[in-house]
Amino acid sequence: MFQRIYALILKEFLAMLLDPKSRATILIPPMVQLVIFGYAATFDLNHIKYAVFNEDQGSLSRQLLSRFQGSPAFSLKAALTSDREIAPLLDSREVLVVLHTGPRCSENILNGSGCNLQVLIDGRNSNTAMLALNYIRDIVSGFSMDLQREHGGNLPPAHLNVRAWFNPNLESQWFIVPGIVAMLGLVVTLVVVCLSVAKEHEAGTFDQLLVTPLTPLDILLGKTIPGFMVGMFEGSVIILLAVVWFRVPLNGSLLILYTGLAIYCLSAVGVGLMISSMSTTQQQALLGGFIFLVPAVTLSGFATPIDNMPPFMQYITLLDPMRYFLIIVRRVFLEGAGFELLWPQFWPMMIIAGVTLTVSAWFFRHKMY
Amino acid sequence: MRLHGFIRKEWLQVLRDPSSLAIAFALPVILLLIFGYGISLDAKHVKIAIVTESPGPVASSFTGGLYNSEYFEPEVMGSIQEAVEALNRWEVKGIVWLKSNFARDYMKQKSPPISVMVNGIDANTARLVEGYISGVWAQWLELQAIKAGQTLSLPVNLDFRIWYNPAVRSRNFLVPGLFAIVMTLIGALLTALIIAREWERGTMEALLVTPITVTEMLVGKLVPYFLLGMGGFALAIFMAFFLFDVPLQGSFLLLLACSALFLVTALGMGLVISTISGGSQFVAAQAAIIVTFLPAFLLSGFIFDITSMPGPIQALTHLMAARYYVAILQTIFLAGNVWSVIMPNAAALALMALVFLLIVWRKTVKTLD
Structure with a gap:
């Protein structure tokens, strides 16, 4: 039996790796994507482009505005002289933020009535707008506190002391890069496996496989193992790059990470094989794979949290293997979480893998055309 | 007359193949539902x-x-x-x-x-x-x-206004951005797969020996898929207005014109992919996903702000057609007909469409030799 399966696995690998183009698509794009997405997929704001419109002659307003100039998160694009210039700048997206201080700003600070700093933000991307507003709020309240301290004024009755756990500097990269392990692992495994049976359906060679002494279980194993190995390989390379290149801290144990990766790859192979064995042409299989892949990536929590979705959508995500592995990979990397915390993520993936693999084995025998 | 017959043949081919109709009509609906409900950056509760x-x-x-x-x-x-x-x-x-x-x-x-x-x-x-x-x-x-009977007198008060999206609803910028993803999928994935299939089956070579010219062939391939794509666009518009309540500040005609332009670019991209991938559906599909869908998702400014990316990646985004379309979409939907945004982006799209079609034209001639 093992020899038969071995022969089938060997044949699958040859089919996959002998064609230079398909070899290249398995190896190169994932690496390129990791590096590009690792840098591109960030919610951090650097270089917020802003303009100032300062009508005040005093020194305090200048001090306030120079805090923005000193901050690495902001980059000054223009100093305006009339309020008619504001709208075109924001409209054309040349700046994200316009800071406007009225003619009596410094005076009002000194006489205690307070200066109004008018902030106009381009809200086309509401997330960017909210984050920019937070940055501005931090700078302004820092300035206010310092002034009060200098002038011996009252401290605020209580102050906030905020600490972020597991990712103290709130770096998006630490969130996104481990997520890419899950995303690319799924994409590559699925595309490889999706075609494996459909291609044979199309060429008619699957019928030949069925009349060989191979049992459906043999075929299942022979089709599963190559895809599984590709997924594990892909995952390992990305994990390595995440640690070595992106320097994301790997706090947890590799054993847990790899157990998760193995189950995840099995479930990805299962979904791929199920789609593949249900379709008669490669195109159908690819489409099927795609129709699975897009929601699976989108709804997994990769870029936007599942908690923000409406409840019925959250239930749909329970079917998505990537959802579970994302949590495992992020928590093992950043928290160093152990099995007891992650167990709720392991068993749903096992069920997905079990069900999809069984269904595909059934289809091997029962779909003959 | 020849052209007319050819377009008719392509059109019938599209209509009688359920999978291409599925990409053009079912996919936009599914995608808009998934993304519209599933992607949200508004953390509430x-x-x-x-x-x-x-x-x-x-x-x-x-x-x-x-x-x-x-x-x-x-x-x-x-x-x-x-x-x-x-x-x-x-x-x-x-x-x-x-x-x-x-x-x-x-x-x-x-x-x-x-x-x-x-x-x-x-x-x-x-x-x-x-x-x-x-x-x-x-x-x-x-x-x-x-x-305590006092007024809080902070030295500086923040008086902020968020333009274009005062409710700070992330859906208002995500749903317009989705158009780019939907149109990329219809335009690039559909054409890439279909044409790769023609090469794989040898029907493309059969076409090349007919008296039809290369230009006629390109037009014949483009027209049916263009119509399908615009159908998908109509669906997307309908859902954006009636399901997601996204306001449209700019003119509908301008939106339509820009979308048609983007669709031509996406179709051109699909043609290039299928021509370059040398007629393997596997390679064409991989390439279509990797160079069209993922960049449209991550490198277009759809979710992740381009100005926050590191310099080299920002330069790279200039090669992504989706980037220009997303900028146009977010502006027309949320800010209005801002020509200073629309003109340069539309020009970039037109240029890209031209380059893609030129590459395909050249490549197709060469294979005749």
Whole structure:
């Protein structure tokens, strides 16, 4: 039996790796994507482009505005002289933020009535707008506190002391890069496996496989193992790059990470094989794979949290293997979480893998055309 | 006449192949539903734990602010250990902790800290939560000052206005951005697959020996898929208006024109991919996903702000057609007909379409030799 399966696995690998183009698509794009997405997929704001419109002659307003100039998160694009210039700048997206201080700003600070700093933000991307507003709020309240301290004024009755756990500097990269392990692992495994049976359906060679002494279980194993190995390989390379290149801290144990990766790859192979064995042409299989892949990536929590979705959508995500592995990979990397915390993520993936693999084995025998 | 016959043949081929109709009509609907409901950056009803070790009117006035905020769903916990455990199990996103000396130090005007801990793994959500908490804190300070019979006189007050999207609804910029993803999929994936299939089956070579010219062939291939794509666009528009209530500030005709332009670019991209991939559906599909879908998702400014990316990646985004279309979409939908944004982006799209079609034209001639 093992020899038969071995022969089938060997044949699958040859089919996959002998064609230079398909070899290249398995190896190169994932690496390129990791590096590009690792840098591109960030919610951090650097270089917020802003303009100032300062009508005040005093020194305090200048001090306030120079805090923005000193901050690495902001980059000054223009100093305006009339309020008619504001709208075109924001409209054309040349700046994200316009800071406007009225003619009596410094005076009002000194006489205690307070200066109004008018902030106009381009809200086309509401997330960017909210984050920019937070940055501005931090700078302004820092300035206010310092002034009060200098002038011996009252401290605020209580102050906030905020600490972020597991990712103290709130770096998006630490969130996104481990997520890419899950995303690319799924994409590559699925595309490889999706075609494996459909291609044979199309060429008619699957019928030949069925009349060989191979049992459906043999075929299942022979089709599963190559895809599984590709997924594990892909995952390992990305994990390595995440640690070595992106320097994301790997706090947890590799054993847990790899157990998760193995189950995840099995479930990805299962979904791929199920789609593949249900379709008669490669195109159908690819489409099927795609129709699975897009929601699976989108709804997994990769870029936007599942908690923000409406409840019925959250239930749909329970079917998505990537959802579970994302949590495992992020928590093992950043928290160093152990099995007891992650167990709720392991068993749903096992069920997905079990069900999809069984269904595909059934289809091997029962779909003959 | 020849051209007419050819377009008719292509059109019939599209209509009689359920999978291409599925891409053109089912896919946009599914995608818009998934993305429209599934992707949201508005963190609301975030679960947080509240631990009050010094109960009293001061503490409850602060926590009351958290209860009243639509952003939080607070849960009172008996001890900090319990709260930390809940944070570790991801049952809450953050902890607000008023220590035992809070009330006493508050009375003595020693400005006691309000400890806030957030789970920083999802850095973006953590930042938003921090921002919301400091918003609650600022309101509370004001309220306390009023209660004490003073007006809160901070040296600088923030008076902010968010333009174009005053409700700060992330759906308002995500749904228009989706158009780019839907049109990329229809345009590039569909054409890439179909043409690769023709090469694979040898029907393309059969076409090349007919008297039809290369130009006629390109037009014949483009027209049916262009019509399909515009059908998908109509569906997307319909859903954006009636399902997601996205406002349209600019002119509909301009939107239509820009979308048609983008569709031609996407179709051109699909043709290039299928021609270059040398007729393997496997390679064409991989390439279509990798160079069209993922960049449209990550490198277009659809979710992740381009200005925050590192320089080389920003330069790379200039090669992505989706980038220009997303800029146009977000502007027409949210800001209006801002020519200073639309003209350069539309010009870039037109240029890209031209380059793609030229490449295909050249390549197709060559294969005749």
